[in-house]
Amino acid sequence: MEAVNKQNAIDLSHHLSDVARARGVSPLKALQKYFGQPGIISLAGGLPSPAYFPFDSLSGEIQASDALPATPSRPTSTLSWLWSYLSSKKADTTISIPKYPAHPGDINLATTLQYSTVEGLPQLRSFIDNFVDKVYRPAYANPAIITHAGNTDGWDKVVHMLCNPGEGVLVDVFTYATVLAQMQPAGYKPIPVDIDFQGMLPHELVAILSNWDEVARGMPRPHVLYQVPVGQNPTGMTTGSRRKKELYDICVEFDIIIVEDDPYYFLQEGPYVPKAQRQNGADVIRDPEHWIETLSPSYLSRFDHQGRVIRLDSFSKTIAPGSRLGWYTGNPIFIEKLQRNNEVSSFGGSAFSSTLISTLLNTWGHDGYVRWLLGIRNQYTERRNFLMDCMHEEFSLQASYTEKGILDGALVYLARNKSYLPGRSYSDEKSNVDYGNVMFSVVPPTSGMFVWVRVNFENHANYSPEFAKTLEMKLWTDIAEAGVLFAPGWMFNASGVETPHEGHYRISFSNASTEDMRRALQIFAQVIRKFFV
Amino acid sequence: MEAVNKQNAIDLSHHLSDVARARGVSPLKALQKYFGQPGIISLAGGLPSPAYFPFDSLSGEIQASDALPATPSRPTSTLSWLWSYLSSKKADTTISIPKYPAHPGDINLATTLQYSTVEGLPQLRSFIDNFVDKVYRPAYANPAIITHAGNTDGWDKVVHMLCNPGEGVLVDVFTYATVLAQMQPAGYKPIPVDIDFQGMLPHELVAILSNWDEVARGMPRPHVLYQVPVGQNPTGMTTGSRRKKELYDICVEFDIIIVEDDPYYFLQEGPYVPKAQRQNGADVIRDPEHWIETLSPSYLSRFDHQGRVIRLDSFSKTIAPGSRLGWYTGNPIFIEKLQRNNEVSSFGGSAFSSTLISTLLNTWGHDGYVRWLLGIRNQYTERRNFLMDCMHEEFSLQASYTEKGILDGALVYLARNKSYLPGRSYSDEKSNVDYGNVMFSVVPPTSGMFVWVRVNFENHANYSPEFAKTLEMKLWTDIAEAGVLFAPGWMFNASGVETPHEGHYRISFSNASTEDMRRALQIFAQVIRKFFV
Structure with a gap:
């Protein structure tokens, strides 16, 4: 791990859009000095009384973190892998969240369903902070993290933060359709870069940037690159370490912010071996921690020593799409502005989602969640x-x-x-x-x-x-x-x-x-x- | 009810911003002809398998819809109204949502936690459609309705839809702080209009609009008016029927779209009578249906015969702020564009929220929810x-x-x-x-x-x-x-x-x-x- 303190991260604030630059501190920040002081009586907020929340508790039956097999099934039984999983299912655990906590600090609906700090539920944030640290191993100390309302909403806010209308964003020539549908009406121009089976081609990226003619193009040289680096949508391609390093270095040279939209990160299935050649157990992964070590690294780890990557993580592919919950990791310069935007829009996601997912994750624990991710990976491999x-x-x-x-x-x-x-x-x-x-x-x-x-x-x-x-x-x-x-x-x-x-x-x-x-x-x-x- | 067919609603599409005009049909619409046809096999979507959603069921203990008293407490016992409610609490009901439905069409997590249509969960939509019809009695037939991720996110999308940056929005001279914090950085200019105890002053509004000097102001005459008409934030003022009619007529004359942000609508507490003059039972409301009849009407009802009102409803004050769920009601011209925006951002809110709230509401039924709202109203009156x-x-x-x-x-x-x-x-x-x-x-x-x-x-x-x-x-x-x-x-x-x-x-x-x-x-x-x- 290349440990670079965030104070050393270069100042990238010149990349903020006019809108983001104009987003100052939130109005309530001015009152912050007095908030939460012991003994102070607040009649300042517009908070409904939690006594009138009609939910007195929430519960869920959750699967065991090792419910999905750690080893792929035999090739001969491929047709039935799903059924064998369903029929041999391990016992569920019940999670339950009361309205009022039995012990101070316990997660409770009276607190979580209230208007809250938009950076995310503390119990979820601490899980994510630890997860990012252990799994992505960021190349600089203490990147900023806040929740968002799913990667699609997350990207919407990132492009508004980084670009003024009329500016371009570098994208793979085939890219996520929703991102195109989001950008074009809002006046952000997709600048397509040719790809191969590892995603964006470095020499094509350099060619576009070094020959950029602002007048002919009618816009300044792009300073944002959008990529789904793992299991790219729609091509399924994955950008390997060496390619990431090449692309990152180009982004340093041309001062470009990388937006790493990575919902498929834990669906790294490995090379396909035709059925006739597949051997039982040849690619068995038994140890979840070892498996994490084998994953293609995020731009956050190893590469991003300058804090020019904004990573979008999502629970859509690993828990459920309906959660509309995920998180940003990146340079505090950017995350602070995203938080200001969340404060006047999504509030960073639904509390029903974050309460239930936070309780699920903390019940499983870090190792349990990694084990769950391995099970998910094996299912998609099958x-x-x-x-x-x-x-x-x-x-x-x-x-x-x-x-x-x-x-x-x-x-x-x-x-x-x-x-x-x-x-x-x-x-x-x-x-x-x-x-x-x-x-x-x-x-x-x-x-x-x-x-x-x-x-x-x-x-x-x-x-x-x-x-x-x-x-x-x-x-x-x-x-x-x-x-x-x-x-x-x-x-x-x-x-x-x-x-x-x-x-x-x-x-x-x-x-x-x-x-x-x-x-x-x-x-x-x-x-x-x-x-x- | 002034029944005007939506076909008669005037064409207000010239009010759309450049961004909204550019938002065409969603890419998937092009494939819609084939979607959902019986027998067709879809390998088109990027849907995770619901078999891998770790929640096998969700449950909640919900309060009885009549848990909160229908009658205010005696003035002498004001201090203890909350405790008397809590101690005499009626039995909770358990709601439970399975992963797979026992009967086709039953609400189930396999469907609701999946990527879904962004106009909202069908079971929630049908509840809301009926609620809007019965409670607000829109002045034209079949206004369009879709869910959104809370009124704050809802407004964020409305202003992007209706205004190009640099344009102004008419607001009360004291207005919701978050709306100001949202608009100013994004380049939308609040145009303050003086208010009295009923909100915006008609003659002040006319004076601003009829004397508008585009050159001196540096922007075109505003065509959007933002109002919290009931229990306004921050002044607590409520705009009565006559005032609403006056303001609406001015908006017709000057071709202005009204955005009615109405989270406090059901918190209509009635006139304050000092304790010494309060009589036991003087303002007792026993019949929830009768109570609904007494509420100050929404702009939707009686007034909006032209379809120039976009109403924002929220569950934040009546169920819980953390739900980040609400809905738009208005002219299909606008709602269709808001849906296009939701498709590339919030997806219309969290499925954990909509699944639980939909089940709560359908368990209570329409009459039960109205009774709940009356109970909430009485608590805030106390x-x-x-x-x-x-x-x-x-x-x-x-x-x-x-x-x-x-x-x-x-x-x-x-x-x-x-x-x-x-x-x-x-x-x-x-x-x-x-x-x-x-x-x-x-x-x-x-x-x-x-x-x-x-x-x-x-x-x-x-x-x-x-x-x-x-x-x-x-x-x-x-x-x-x-x-x-x-x-x-x-x-x-x-x-x-x-x-x-x-x-x-x-x-x-x-x-x-x-x-x-x-x-x-x-x-x-x-x-x-x-x-x-």
Whole structure:
């Protein structure tokens, strides 16, 4: 751990937007000297009496932190991993939060459901502080931490803090659709940077920044970079350590703030091994603490010695999306301004969420939560394996390193018709299907929830550059009409520029049953074969 | 009810900000044709599997909807009303939400804790739809309704929707401090309008609008009016029907959108009657339905035949502030844009909040919730009475209709030293205290949580216009040093202009114990007497 005191973090306050600069101390801060003094009677706040909160207690049945298996199931029983988990489930624990505490300092509804400090419930904050310290090991001492109302709301506030309307934000050329939908109306311009299977390409980033023409572009050089570095949405790609270091160094050179939106961080599933080659227990991880050590490091750790990273963590993928709760970690210069914004908007999230999640986490404890995360990771690993296994069953997948475009350098599977046999010529076949043509390419993801498929329209009989968008939508519609929904590539396209020779589809393996995943791949195979006829 | 079909509502879309205009349909809408079709397999979403949500059930002990008394306590027992409620408490009901539903359509965590439609949980929406219809009786058919993450977040999104930075918003000259703290950094200019005891003054509003000089002001004429019409924060004033009609008509003439932020709506406590004149049972309300009929109508009902009101409702004062949950009611033109904004930020609030509150409300039913609201109203009525009674004990309060400024026309209490007897001359007293001088004036609030005190600095020995701010802060500090916190007037001052001859203090009666309220008023009396010596 590179321990750099936060006092040494460079002053990055010139990055604040006009709005953020204008956000001073909150009005109540002026009265703070007297707040909470022993014996003082406060008639200053607009607090309802907790006597009139109709909830006298809240309870929850929570799963054991080791309810999800620590080891992946055998390949032969993939279909039933979920059922075996559900049937052998460990006993639940009951958590209960009273309205009034039995002992002073105990979590209680009279306090938590009241208007509160927007930096987050103390019992949640102390859990998170310890978690960040142990798991991310920030490269400087005492980064600031406050809760937010989910990463989407968190990002909304970050971009308002860092950018004036009309300014640009560097993003992956395919990026989270909601971030595009948030930025464009608000006047923030996505500046797309080409990606490969590890995310943003350093030389492309440098090319954009070093050749920036403020007049021609109509805006200053961007000073914010948005990235989902692990299990990227939509491509499923993960940015490794070396790439992170390269990108961070460029951001130092060009004075750029990195916003690390990392909801899939604990869904690092590791390399996909085809079913035929998978060995029982080959990638078994038994020790949660050891597993944490193996994770691709956050920008916070090792890299961010200058305090130029704002990290967004979320409970959406590890507890439940409906929680609308997460947290910021970063330079106090920025976190203080985000807190000022929270004070006049979200108040940092719902107290029902933070009370229940705080009690859940403190019941499990740090080690228990890490164990839970490992279980979650294993489940998504099984799901990733299952979807890729189905793809193997429906197509002839050939491993290759020779793909171009965003898959350059990755181990890519080239998908041909199932009947294709390498080396055999199909030119004499009566069928007009060219079994030898690659219909699509795919990089099995090492993290996250998504498989990203690149369809080669060049191999389509009706291919012509001007029909490219039509082809992406046509194939998507064909698949939907046949009963399967994928997410079409244009939703995530930050450039607005069509790539005539290819179309993209995001396939999620996070939620469907195994039967549905298998059936969906069968339908996809039928439709795309017909499409290429 | 003036039933005007929403198709007749005038097109107000020219009021949308540039940001709101740019917010098109959400990306997923494009795929909507296929979503939710029976039999379709969706691998399109990024939904985690609910099997991995660690909560297997949530429960709560909730109070009976009639737990709070329907009738106010006797004046002689004011001190103990809270204790009598707590000791005679009716039995709680247990609510329980399972992860998977016993019957299709039952509320269940697997559905509610998932990513959901941001317009709000269906079970909550149907409750609210019915509630709005029965309680507010909108003047046009089918106003649009969606949930939001609390009124503060709700307002934040409304002002971004309706205003471009640099534009002004009409507000009461004293208004909610958080709204000022939200607007000013974001570049929205509060345009203060003078108020009296019923809120904004129609002739002042007309004067501002009809004489608007765009060049001199540096901004276009405002087209948004923000008001807390019931139990206004900070002044406690309530805008009556006639005043609402006058203000609405002006807004029609000058094409202004009214944002009705109404968290204290159900805290309509009625006129204050001094303890000595209060009769047992004189203002007893036994029938909740009858009580609803007596409430000052929302702008939504009777007045808003054009769909130019956006109403903000909150559960903060009626259930718990930590819920961060409420709802918008208004013209679909606006609500659709607010929904687009929610989709890229708050998602309309936490599912833990909406699941628990929805279950609470549906357990109570509509009539039960109205009964609960009546109980809440009675509790705050007792509190309002108690604080005013304490003021009576500590000061000589003289009822008057002759006050100037914002209290013009109201029944005002003029507060003099307790030893003051009307008609007696104090000029011969040895003491240098002028018992005949009015130290402060106060209008007993008919709604809400606050008593607003106007101190007459003209009667202070060291009064001089240039020391006015100093005097407001000096008295506030004197009171705080003596152990009592009020909220000082400058926090709420939208004009930034000092009124040299007066200072203001907001005193909350919502949460302190009766002992603390009594003690606080004793301390206030001691300090202000000394201040005026």
